[in-house]
Amino acid sequence: MTPERYRRIRQMLAMRQPDLTVCLERVHKPHNLAAMMRNCDAAGAHHVHVVWNTRHEIRTGTSVGAQNWLKLHSHKSTADALASLKTQGMQVLVTHLSEQAVDFRRIDYTRPTAIWFGQERTGATPEAVAAADQQIIIPMLGMTQSLNVSVAGALILYEAQRQRQLAGLYNQPRLEEAECQRILFEGGYP
Amino acid sequence: MTPERYRRIRQMLAMRQPDLTVCLERVHKPHNLAAMMRNCDAAGAHHVHVVWNTRHEIRTGTSVGAQNWLKLHSHKSTADALASLKTQGMQVLVTHLSEQAVDFRRIDYTRPTAIWFGQERTGATPEAVAAADQQIIIPMLGMTQSLNVSVAGALILYEAQRQRQLAGLYNQPRLEEAECQRILFEGGYP
Ligand SMILES: C[S@@+](CC[C@H](N)C(=O)[O-])C[C@H]1O[C@@H](n2cnc3c(N)ncnc32)[C@H](O)[C@@H]1O
Numbered sequence: 069m070t071p072e073r074y075r076r077i078r079q080m081l082a083m084r085q086p087d088l089t090v091c092l093e094r095v096h097k098p099h100n101l102a103a104m105m106r107n108c109d110a111a112g113a114h115h116v117h118v119v120w121n122t123r124h125e126i127r128t129g130t131s132v133g134a135q136n137w138l139k140l141h142s143h144k145s146t147a148d149a150l151a152s153l154k155t156q157g158m159q160v161l162v163t164h165l166s167e168q169a170v171d172f173r174r175i176d177y178t179r180p181t182a183i184w185f186g187q188e189r190t191g192a193t194p195e196a197v198a199a200a201d202q203q204i205i206i207p208m209l210g211m212t213q214s215l216n217v218s219v220a221g222a223l224i225l226y227e228a229q230r231q232r233q234l235a236g237l238y239n240q241p242r243l244e245e246a247e248c249q250r251i252l253f254e255g256g257y258p
Numbered sequence: 259m260t261p262e263r264y265r266r267i268r269q270m271l272a273m274r275q276p277d278l279t280v281c282l283e284r285v286h287k288p289h290n291l292a293a294m295m296r297n298c299d300a301a302g303a304h305h306v307h308v309v310w311n312t313r314h315e316i317r318t319g320t321s322v323g324a325q326n327w328l329k330l331h332s333h334k335s336t337a338d339a340l341a342s343l344k345t346q347g348m349q350v351l352v353t354h355l356s357e358q359a360v361d362f363r364r365i366d367y368t369r370p371t372a373i374w375f376g377q378e379r380t381g382a383t384p385e386a387v388a389a390a391d392q393q394i395i396i397p398m399l400g401m402t403q404s405l406n407v408s409v410a411g412a413l414i415l416y417e418a419q420r421q422r423q424l425a426g427l428y429n430q431p432r433l434e435e436a437e438c439q440r441i442l443f444e445g446g447y448p
């Protein structure tokens with residue numbers, strides 16, 4: 069690995085947010101998974117949770133390799149994923165098109181946060197909606213009911229990124245060194 | 259058409275922004291075109307310009323019908339599209355991953371604005387970049403070079419929407435009545 073590449077990766081790792089994460093519940097279209105990985109990488113959300121066996125689909129998608137720079141966590145069930153996030157003390161925000169949902173811009177994302185996204189057709193499961201700490205929504209002014217899931221992901225992640233930048237959370241390294249070493253080892257020698 | 263549906267469409271039309279538009283230069287993947295139409299509808303950007311014969315692809319995409327609520331303008335060439343936008347007095351902002359590009363959050367979108375997006379693989383053409391008033395970029399903190407085009411579109415359109423809401427531009431109808439009648443006629447009887 070060249071010194072330039074090492075520095076580039078270190079610089080990226082120094083901005084990773086271990087406590088800003090997403091969970092993709094049965095999101096299955098490869099292009100959506102690939103786009104969401106790029107969103108996470110771009111906003112510095114390091115840990116990505118997926119419910120069900122989507123890892124295979126992530127690998128076969130039109131991905132530009134963003135998943136190589138992230139840490140993927142596969143869960144067999146919604147309950148498993150929820151338990152994992154709650155054990156880590158995350159606030160779980162489920163994106164949901166309901167009356168109870170709060171405008172996504174009114175949320176404090178500087179807290180340890182998991183943003184939960186639902187399947188392309190059916191959305192988040194009732195189980196996830198019930199267990200979440202809060203339902204959030206991106207207001208829409210038109211006739212269509214919902215946005216594309218990776219589009220919704222980007223809007224929320226960039227709002228989180230904006231808030232965290234203002235709060236200084238990108239000013240010093242926060243990802244644990246063991247994970248940095250893993251990424252350097254696996255991503256450094258392509 | 260039921261009175262409820264009429265009211266719903268009228269309400270949507272009352273928030274349409276005739277002077278916030280996008281131009282999709284050779285964007286060709288149906289799922290990206292469909293997602294971008296949903297973005298425009300959701301943010302109230304009424305006029306959508308496309309360069310090249312993508313209208314067919316828009317119709318065959320996994321669209322949820324957002325394009326029925328928008329006004330599409332097809333152009334045969336980049337030059338034609340640019341001329342059309344400039345004649346209307348729009349500032350043309352080209353999304354471009356360059357050193358000269360300005361952070362998209364530092365732009366004033368309350369002015370008549372056209373946001374120009376490039377093809378999935380190759381980006382905006384040199385011709386479009388050269389002719390634009392300004393290059394804009396969404397900063398990325400990770401290793402991947404670019405975002406999905408519909409994702410980039412949503413981030414910029416929602417920033418424009420936020421600024422225009424603050425400026426009161428959604429407080430009274432702005433779309434011309436003839437276009438409202440067309441939409442009511444074509445969209446009101448599905
Ligand atoms: C196409 S939507 C699913 C629509 C589904 N019919 C429903 O009612 O939930 C797929 C996912 O995108 C996200 N999403 C789409 N539009 C959203 C919005 N306006 N606000 C928040 N999340 C949204 C959510 O994660 C949702 O589960």
Ligand SMILES: C[S@@+](CC[C@H](N)C(=O)[O-])C[C@H]1O[C@@H](n2cnc3c(N)ncnc32)[C@H](O)[C@@H]1O
Binds near residue numbers: 354
């Ligand atoms: C996948 S990108 C094209 C990448 C191409 N290799 C290039 O260098 O332009 C497709 C389109 O998405 C938009 N886009 C993607 N990432 C962007 C970013 N970070 N800032 C602004 N626009 C972006 C632009 O419209 C771009 O033309």
